Amino acid sequence: MSFALRIILAFLIIFLIEFYFMRKIVNGIQIFFPKTNPKKIKRIIRIVMAYINIYPLYLVIAWFLSSQTRVDLPDTIWFHYFIVYPFWVGILIIIQSILILLAVDLLRIIFSPFLKKYKNKINSYSRRFTFVLVSFFILYVPGRIIYDYYTVSIRIKEFKVANLHPDLRGLKITFIADIQADRYTDRARLENYIEKVNSTHPDLVLIAGDLITSTPNYINLAAEMVGKIKAKYGIYTCVGDHDHWSYRDDTKRSVREMTTALAKYNIKMVDNNKIDLVIGRSLMRLTFVTNTYVNRLTGNSLDTLLNNKGYDLKILIVHQPGDSLIQKAKFYNYNLFLAGHTHGGQVTFIFPYLQISPTMFETRYMRGDFYFGNMLMIVTRGLGMSLVPFRYNSTPEVTVIILNDKKQIISN
Numbered sequence: 412m413s414f415a416l417r418i419i420l421a422f423l424i425i426f427l428i429e430f431y432f433m434r435k436i437v438n439g440i441q442i443f444f445p446k447t448n449p450k451k452i453k454r455i456i457r458i459v460m461a462y463i464n465i466y467p468l469y470l471v472i473a474w475f476l477s478s479q480t481r482v483d484l485p486d487t488i489w490f491h492y493f494i495v496y497p498f499w500v501g502i503l504i505i506i507q508s509i510l511i512l513l514a515v516d517l518l519r520i521i522f523s524p525f526l527k528k529y530k531n532k533i534n535s536y537s538r539r540f541t542f543v544l545v546s547f548f549i550l551y552v553p554g555r556i557i558y559d560y561y562t563v564s565i566r567i568k569e570f571k572v573a574n575l576h577p578d579l580r581g582l583k584i585t586f587i588a589d590i591q592a593d594r595y596t597d598r599a600r601l602e603n604y605i606e607k608v609n610s611t612h613p614d615l616v617l618i619a620g621d622l623i624t625s626t627p628n629y630i631n632l633a634a635e636m637v638g639k640i641k642a643k644y645g646i647y648t649c650v651g652d653h654d655h656w657s658y659r660d661d662t663k664r665s666v667r668e669m670t671t672a673l674a675k676y677n678i679k680m681v682d683n684n685k686i687d688l689v690i691g692r693s694l695m696r697l698t699f700v701t702n703t704y705v706n707r708l709t710g711n712s713l714d715t716l717l718n719n720k721g722y723d724l725k726i727l728i729v730h731q732p733g734d735s736l737i738q739k740a741k742f743y744n745y746n747l748f749l750a751g752h753t754h755g756g757q758v759t760f761i762f763p764y765l766q767i768s769p770t771m772f773e774t775r776y777m778r779g780d781f782y783f784g785n786m787l788m789i790v791t792r793g794l795g796m797s798l799v800p801f802r803y804n805s806t807p808e809v810t811v812i813i814l815n816d817k818k819q820i821i822s823n
Contacts, residue, residue, distance in 0.1 A: 425467065425502075428505060429464075432509055433460065435508075437449065437453055437456065438538045462497065463501035466499075467498065496800070499799055503803055510761075512544065559803065560802065563807045565610070567811045572816065575814060575817075576723040577691075578690055579723060583612065583811060584813075585608055586619070587616070587751075587809055588751025590633060590795055591793070593625065596795045601633075602639075604636075605636050605639050605640060609640060615642055615644040616642040618649070619649060619749055619751030620654055621730065624796075630672050644688055644690060645679070647697060647699070648673070648681070649729055650666055650682050650706070652703045654666055655705040656705075683701050685719070693724070695723060696722040698728070699729075700716065702733060702736055714739070724746050725744065726746065726748075726749060732750035738783075740786060745786055747789070749788075752774075754792060756769075756777045757798075759803065761804065778790050778792050778805075791809075792807060
């Protein structure tokens with residue numbers, strides 16, 4: 412499908428979504444305010460819709476006028492606060508409302524043959540429900556976005572390993588990912604996150620890549636912030652998708668500059684390699700596999716990197732989780748598989764009994780813990796954002812893994 416056709420399709424989908432929403436909300440307002448002129452209501456809603464659609468219209472015009480394959484947004488506060496944010500907040504309110512309203516309408520269609528004599532009453536209740544629901548999400552969506560912007564949760568996971576070496580019992584590994592320094596995740600937000608990391612008093616810190624979002628402007632800031640982390644046995648990171656993209660036309664330079672910047676703070680970015688840590692009399696193997704859109708290690712090279720014996724604990728650190736890599740790690744008897752990339756389903760919509768997120772179309776490993784035999788995979792929510800400039804129902808996370816023997820019980 413050509414780019415132009417995708418643009419047309421995207422605009423058609425947006426139009427249909429907004430048209431459906433407008434019809435529903437107009438009916439909802441009219442039921443509560445019957446004396447209000449319907450034309451006036453429609454006019455106000457159309458003005459609001461036109462305003463929030465300035466952003467996608469700008470992107471299309473800028474793309475046609477640009478000689479590049481991507482559009483760089485103006486780096487000004489007013490543009491983001493008055494153009495970018497209104498679109499995304501508005502579209503989230505609309506989609507979040509529609510997900511539930513469509514389910515209600517579907518139920519109405521299914522049961523309508525059996526409830527014909529209650530048709531008028533059901534329509535009245537449906538319109539009232541629409542108004543209340545949309546009003547709730549107009550308040551909840553921006554409130555939740557603000558909460559997820561400023562809040563960082565610390566999740567503690569005790570991981571019990573059979574016959575764990577005594578010198579590894581109680582070892583505290585703080586695991587993070589997707590810091591993604593950029594115009595949205597600025598110095599203040601990064602400092603707050605790093606303070607949370609240090610508050611866990613880690614023995615070892617492992618990072619699943621994506622220290623920046625794009626452009627080389629944030630490489631030094633990301634390195635400086637991560638350089639403030641304190642860990643007894645060091646700080647190590649694999650390579651993430653966005654670590655390749657500071658220079659879109661030179662991914663090797665992007666990784667090289669990120670690696671060099673981190674090295675100034677004694678932090679190692681490891682690209683398809685391994686590191687051995689001696690902790691007391693125990694030996695731990697850390698294996699870093701670059702599993703991104705740009706580079707994926709496969710075949711004999713992957714097997715050679717993963718095939719190692721004689722270690723008291725083996726940890727695989729990757730950016731993207733994936734089924735084939737999971738099965739390889741399980742085959743080679745890894746204890747821990749650590750990944751990021753998903754942002755925990757950065758935008759996750761409220762729906763009964765389900766977590767609905769665009770991330771679901773890419774992977775079923777959205778966030779949390781997954782067991783594969785004796786191996787535990789953890790997908791952490793991270794901090795940063797991409798595509799959408801905020802999080803919704805996906806609070807940033809610092810994951811703390813405390814190792815223990817299966818026969819031991821951790822005590823506070």
